[in-house]
Amino acid sequence: MSDVVLNDDNLNELLSKENSARSLYYDCQAKVDWCALGRAFPKLTQFDINHWDNEIPRRILDASFFLAFPYLTKLNAGDWLMDFRGLKSKQIPFINDWRGGVLARGEDLGIMLSRCGEHIKTVVIDAGTVTLTAKHKVKAFNLTLELGKEVTALDIELGSEKPGAFYIKQKRAAAPLNVVNFIAHQVEYLQLSLDKLGRCKLALPERMKQLDISARSCGDDAELLLHRLAEADDIELDLPFKQSPSQPYPDLKRVINFSLSLPKHAGPIPAQWLDGIESVSNRLQLHQPVDYPGFSALLQRCNLLRRASLPALEAESVEALSGATNLSQVEILPVAAESALWPKLSQVKRLTLVGMEGAALPQPIRQMTQLEELELKDCRLSGLGDLSAMTALAELSIEVNPKSEPAKALCYQPLLSLPKLRQFYLAPHPEGAAPLALLQLPELRWRLDIPKRSRRSEQLMEEVGILARSLLTLEEKQRGYRALYDCAKVKEFVSEDIRLILTFLEKQYKPLNGACLQGLERHGANALEQTSIDHHSCLFICGKSGFKAAELNAKAKELGFSLAKTLDDSVTHVVVGKKPTYVHRIDPARHVIIDDGALGAWLRQAKPEMLQQQDEGTLAMVDNVLAMLRSPDTSAHKVAAQMLEQCGVAPTLRMPLFYVLKTTKDKALREQVRSLLRGQGDGLFQQAIGDTVLFYGDVDSDSGESEFYKRLKRRVKHWGIELCLEFAWEYFQHQGDGLLLLLEHKEDTPQRREAILSLVEGDCLNWRRGAGFYKLVEQGNDKQRMDYHRSPDIFLVDRGCIGTLKAPLPEWLPQQQVIRELNMGNCYLGQLPKGIEHYSELTKLNLSFNHIEELPSKLAKLKQLQELDLSYNHFYEFPEVIMKLKSLKKLDLRCATRPSTFGTYQEDYEPLRAPEALRKAMPDLEILED
Structure with a gap:
């Protein structure tokens, strides 16, 4: 036995004898003596805990637990507490897959990491001081600490020889967290995301890749001091200090990206936060105002700065930007946009304005002749104003405030005066006025974001581009845009505008x-x-x-x-x-x-040709030709084609001819049939006739139904669903399979009804025959059948090409006639199909040779069910709903669980057993088991 589920029902039985199982799933409410459990499972390597009842106190995995299972390599501890008191590092099993668990004491972190640190990614700590010292000899780590609200201090010294990453998070805290000691020589990434920050002193490496410190609030005596750090790629500080620390990072000189926010601090950012920095070479983000002299000096030192996000920039401080000669991208709020200096900042090529309101963009912004990209975030403008001076503007992005009524009616006509405008982005697409004027710009590339319709947004961008570049009139383009925009899905598009239709046909736009x-x-x-x-x-x-x-x-x-x-x-x-x-x-x-x-x-x-006339003689001839077309003999197909060349093609012969066209290997016959079908049917049918896809060869290989299904489903967007369903029905009448696409179709079409009625044999619905997989199982050898059982997604349907099959049972059928037997064996089912609850008169249900893992509660509605076959499925445990089938007389559980990857039914196989409770409740029930 390799896997065991331990619960309250089998607890005493399993503790009474030694077990060779190596994997244990623990699902007990009763407390268990760990030593006794260790004696019962001495070879255990995997321990998985389920704690499903929140009202029951969490158990503690203490020293006795870890000593009881010395060979443990995998532990899923859920949210149970772990206490390492009384243990030495070497007494902890070497667990290389450690998931879940909550350290009861922060002091135990060191002993845990010193033994299994390289294999642990996340540690949750309940309370105490988190302690990790150099003596624990943690060599390498990429660790996340999730701190409980009772953790109040960190005492950490990292002695790692290799660079690592350290992420410390505390969502709720009873008191400010004090970093008593934090010494790290090699850490590259450090993140402190806290609820309440206390005293924080960090001894960091001289150079780091990322430092991120944030807190929701700070204690009265909160402070921050970063020792040694001189260079960093990214620094982000979001600290609600009421009283600013005097010198937070005395050694910091060079930063690539620097972001600073002091939300609770009154007044401008203190000078000591910026004076020591010599260079910010890429991006500077300051969320609070900065006094002009200090800000100007900083930008002069940061002569390599390329991007600045300055939401608190004031109009009088704009002049300071001229000191950053490489500054090309700036983000500001409306207050700074009124400065008359913007047109003089020739280095600024991209500008982001946040929260703009009013009837037009500020005049200084509209005079920026050098500006190449403009982004309007949270836009509340009702107009844009005269933009004719912005001769270099090539990209415009507008993110409209969806609650702003003026913005919904924003006029886009001024954009026509921008000679170099090539890209336009609008999000979310307003429900009011649309940018119809821009359809006059054929070279413009659009990006539109329609709320909750991302896929439709992408398609609409392509469609707008086709409209804009077409030779339709502006009125026709705008009318077409409206029709396209109103379609939530492309398949809903219906138009009687022949000029619009011809435009998209010429561009060969497949979705439409x-x-x-x-x-x-x-x-x-x-x-x-x-x-x-x-x-x-x-x-x-x-x-x-x-x-x-x-x-x-x-x-x-x-x-x-x-x-x-x-x-x-x-x-x-x-x-x-x-x-x-x-x-x-x-x-x-x-x-x-x-x-x-x-x-x-x-x-x-x-x-009209002979067979297109409706008289008794021609009807008899049509039946004769139909019989020849449905013959398996290719020579009969040739004779029928020759007759049709002389007599014409009756409408009832189109699909049988189409079947011959798509399945014959005879090229000459295909060309002959293609000629006969020219001009027949609708446009989609004509397109399907010219399509070179065929359905023979590998469609008939061991992959069976799956290859036909996969190939036909790909044709839906080219042929239309109606033609594909009709072809599936024709194929089934010839081959005896190929019906799967029709069965999974949700709409109650005439073809689906006819196909399903053909599967009714007396009072039995033989769904198995329609699904089309039964031939593979019946014709395969023992090894093939076991492969189908173990991995149907690989061996039965060619590596999962069908996906999750959902073929609903027809609700109308049991209303028309009595169905007492339902055969759904070998149908590639992962779950019972929708609608089975309506077959209340069933006495026999065959679900064998599927990959079902559980039975739904609605099965209990089949109160007359007497025989249930669950053999060759993937059940992990006995379905409890079977206990409610009081009329059951026969239950087949043979090979009802999944075989292991390399095992057989004779070796290394866990059979599914009926519980004693079922045997007692139904003593006359015949149970077939392995």
């Missing part, structure tokens, strides 16, 4: 391709009703038509219309095919715009 083809189909059918083709008509093919040129020429001579090679004044009808070009030349007011489908329908109506 299906909707545009359907719109073109509707337009073409209506247009032909109003202006049909006659001997005065002249047709022009725009793009690639499904009809061959020779075929169209023959039809033109036969029916009296003409064909034009160019779109000249003689053209009356334009047939839009694949990849149309120069669609702006098409005039909907002068041209009748149709697609191949509309043209094919007119040709069949103008001169």
Whole structure:
């Protein structure tokens, strides 16, 4: 036995005898003597604790626990307390996977890390002084300390020989935390995130990568002193000092990024916080005002400074920025934006304004001819003003305040005067006025952020770009933008604007391709009703038509219309095919715009072929041809194709022909069938005919249903869901599998109803036959079946390509007829499907050969259930809901748990057992077990 679950029910039984288990899951409310448990499990290497009842006091893992399990290598201690008193470092098991647990005493941190420090990432400490000294010899660490509210002091000396990272967090504190001693020679990253800060003295290395100290509040005698630190990549200090420390970091000279916030300090930032710093080379962020002389001197010393975030900058202090000659990016609040000096700061190329209000940007900002990027955060402006002087502005970002009514109506017309504007970002997209004016800028790259619709935002950016670069009129662009923006999902897009439809078809924009083809189909059918083709008509093919040129020429001579090679004044009808070009030349007011489908329908109506007529003789011939097309013999398919070339294609023969097209290996036959189907069906059907994807070869390999499902699901966005479902049903009628996409479809379509009814055998719904995996299990050998059982996501469905399968059972079926048996064996189920509770008259349920881990409580609604097969599943424990199935007479639990990676059913396998409580409650129940 390798894994054991210890609970109150089996506690006495397991303690009474020695057990060879190496992994123990502990789920007991009763207190257990650790020594007794250690004697019962002497070889234990993994201990996992569940503490599910918060009303029960936490147990303590004390010295007796760690001495009881000397071979322990993995411990998940949950939120239990750990107390190392009475233990030496070597007496603690060498645990290389240590999770959870709360140190009862901060003094125990050193002994814990000295033994297992390299394998511990986070330590939670309940109370006391956190102690870690050089004698503990912690060699390397990347450690997070989460301190309880009763921890009041840190006494830490890091003797590590290698650079490390130290993160100390205290969300709630009963008293200010005092750092009594903190000596670190090699630490590169240090973060102190505290609730209340007391006296804090840190002896740090001369150089660090990151130092971050923050607190919600400070004690009355709080202070900060950083010894030795001279250089740092990043320093961030957020300290609510009421009384500023005199000299917080006496040795600090050079910083790359420096951020300072003293939220409780009255007045400007004290001089001692900035005077000693010689250089801030990249980013300076000061959240409080700074007296002008000190600020100016600082910026003159920081002559390499490139970015400054100065929310408290005052207008009279703007002149100090001229001392930082490399300063290219600045962030300010409105108060500083009124300074007349901004146009003179030629080095500033990017400006961020936070919280701007009013009818326009401040005049000095609008006169910054050198500005290349402007960002407006929390924008509350109702207008932008005259921007014509900002001749260098290339990027504009506006983050609108969503609660500001003026900002919702912001006018974007002034942006048209910016000659170099190339990028525009708007977030969140306002519900009021949209930036429709910017559609006049064809080279502008848009970024739009629609709330709660991130994917739609990305698509809308592409669509706006297509609209802006198109030759549509501004009114047409704006109308198209509105139609696109109103779609929460791209599949909801419906438009009757033929100019908009043609624009996206020309650009071959895939997300809207299906909707545009359907719109073109509707337009073409209506247009032909109003202006049909006659001997005065002249047709022009725009793009690639499904009809061959020779075929169209023959039809033109036969029916009296003409064909034009160019779109000249003689053209009356334009047939839009694949990849149309120069669609702006098409005039909907002068041209009748149709697609191949509309043209094919007119040709069949103008001169119907034999099989397109509806009489008794032709219906019998259609049935004969249908039988040949559904024959497995390729020669029968060829004969049927030859007949159809002479007699025409009836609508009922389209899908059987399409099946032959997509499954035959005969290239000549494929081309013959493709020719027969030209002009048949709608635009999506014509697109599917031209699609080169085929369904033979590896679709019929050992990967079985999964390869067909995967390939067909990829075609949904190209063919449309209706055609894919219809093809799945046709494929199933030929092959006996391939129905999975149709079964998982949630909408109650006619194809789905017909397919499900075909799975009903008497009073049994054979879902197993529809899912299509049963052949692999039935035809496989013992090793293959065990592989399918162990890892169905790898061996059954080709490395998880199907994902989580959710095929809901039809609620309407048990209302129409009695279903007493449901066979869902080998259906790649990870859980029971939605709707099973409606099959209340079931007496037999087969769930074998799936990967189900638990049964839902709704199974108890099957009160008449007599037989339940759970064999070959992945249950970790016996499903308790079975106790409620009072009518149960037979239960199959054979191989109901998952085999180990390298084990067999005979060796290293944990069988699922029915509990004694079930046997006593149902003495006549037949239970099949390993």
